[in-house]
Amino acid sequence: MRVLYCGSGWPQIVDFVRVRLPSEAELLVWDRSVPLVEAVQGVHVVLPSNAGLDRASMECARELKLVQQPAVGTDGIDLGAARERGIPVCNAPGTNPKSVAETALLLILALARRLREAEKKFTEARIGEPLGVELCDKTLLIVGMGQSGSRLGRACESLGMRVLGARSSTPRAELLEMCTQADFVSVHCPLNDATRGLIGAEVIAAMKPGAMLVNCSRGALLERSAVSDALATNKLGGLGLDVYWREPWDPADPLFARENVITLPHIAGSTVEAFARIADIVAENTRRVFAGEPLLHRIA
Numbered sequence: 001m002r003v004l005y006c007g008s009g010w011p012q013i014v015d016f017v018r019v020r021l022p023s024e025a026e027l028l029v030w031d032r033s034v035p036l037v038e039a040v041q042g043v044h045v046v047l048p049s050n051a052g053l054d055r056a057s058m059e060c061a062r063e064l065k066l067v068q069q070p071a072v073g074t075d076g077i078d079l080g081a082a083r084e085r086g087i088p089v090c091n092a093p094g095t096n097p098k099s100v101a102e103t104a105l106l107l108i109l110a111l112a113r114r115l116r117e118a119e120k121k122f123t124e125a126r127i128g129e130p131l132g133v134e135l136c137d138k139t140l141l142i143v144g145m146g147q148s149g150s151r152l153g154r155a156c157e158s159l160g161m162r163v164l165g166a167r168s169s170t171p172r173a174e175l176l177e178m179c180t181q182a183d184f185v186s187v188h189c190p191l192n193d194a195t196r197g198l199i200g201a202e203v204i205a206a207m208k209p210g211a212m213l214v215n216c217s218r219g220a221l222l223e224r225s226a227v228s229d230a231l232a233t234n235k236l237g238g239l240g241l242d243v244y245w246r247e248p249w250d251p252a253d254p255l256f257a258r259e260n261v262i263t264l265p266h267i268a269g270s271t272v273e274a275f276a277r278i279a280d281i282v283a284e285n286t287r288r289v290f291a292g293e294p295l296l297h298r299i300a
Contacts, residue, residue: 001025002042002063003286005070007049008032008248009266013070016275017047020283022290040064045286050247052076058085066090066289070278071269073218075191079300089300090285095277096269097147103268104152104186104216107240108135110262111184111212114238117259136160141182143175143198144168144189144217152186168194179206184214191218201226210237216268219244228255236260242268 001024005014018027030039030051040046040061046053047070055078058064067082069091082089110116113132121129140156142149145165153163164178168189179185185207189195199213200223207213213236215222224245230236238260247266249256256263285295 001044001286001290003027003045003047004030004040004043005047005049006030006036006039006051006053007047007070009050010270010275012270013049013275013278016279017070017282020279022283022287025286045289047282048077050076053082054078055081058082058087066285066295068092068282068285070282072096073190074299075218082300088289088295088298090281090295090297091299092278092281093297094147095281096271096274097151099271099274100148100188100216100268101151101155103242103264104148104188104214104240105155107214107216107242107262107264108140108156108184108186108212111214111238111240111260112138114260115262120259135184138162138183139164139181140184140186141166141178143185143187146188148216149186149188152188176203176206179203179211180208182207182211184212186214187217187221189217189221191220196220197223199223199227201229204230204235207235209235212236212238212240214240216242219247224255231255231258231260238262240264242266 003025014029021027036057037060040057042063043061044063045066045068046064047068049070053067058081064087067077067087067089072091072093074091077089079089112135114130117130137160139162141164142153143166145167153165157163166175166178187199198221204226227239231239240262242264243266255261281296288295
């Protein structure tokens, strides 16, 4: 039984999965000097992570029995090709909403208290600078009221914030109206054709001057040019990112050097607890597929 992890990041998840797999399973990590279409040959279970899995790779994986995403998002997996071949595709929902919500709150707090500027003032031995703002009595708009968004909302309400929530069913006009009230906007929706570039020029123009934007979901939910322009004109007062338009990102990108931009290395779901929950699902579904039992969280 051969299991292949294809991700370019989150290396610690490999150890969490390895200790939980059946003893007869061999866990491999994709050597990126080898094309994926070659690496998947002879593999029974693929864990795509951020590598995705296209039709060509599936066609070369003649012994493939399961595509198990060690995460929630499956936008990089060719579900149609998997269905045609009868290969089940499963994900790991509900494993990291606590971690993601806490990371979004971390970014909100970092923006409110101007963390990057504060670090600079510390190195200059400047006492009492910069001047931040309190979250209490501010308005937070959460775009995507799934598990992580809802959890963030409850946490921020406990801090005295007014919380507004937009869902996929929210009319565009209503979303724009909520933007006019928001001091902070946090994005928590999945990436699909309907949400790609959702936070673009029109949405940003509707925001309060100086509003702060946080994204812990998918980089492509934000329209980069609109975000960059809004930061340059101070329409946006700050930007907190844990996900990017291209990963790995370019650390030398001028956008990330701005004092009002807070960046994290895609760690929203990187906690001991979240990795343990993911690994439990991966190991259980690996066992089940070989036992011929119904799989957990099958989506294709």
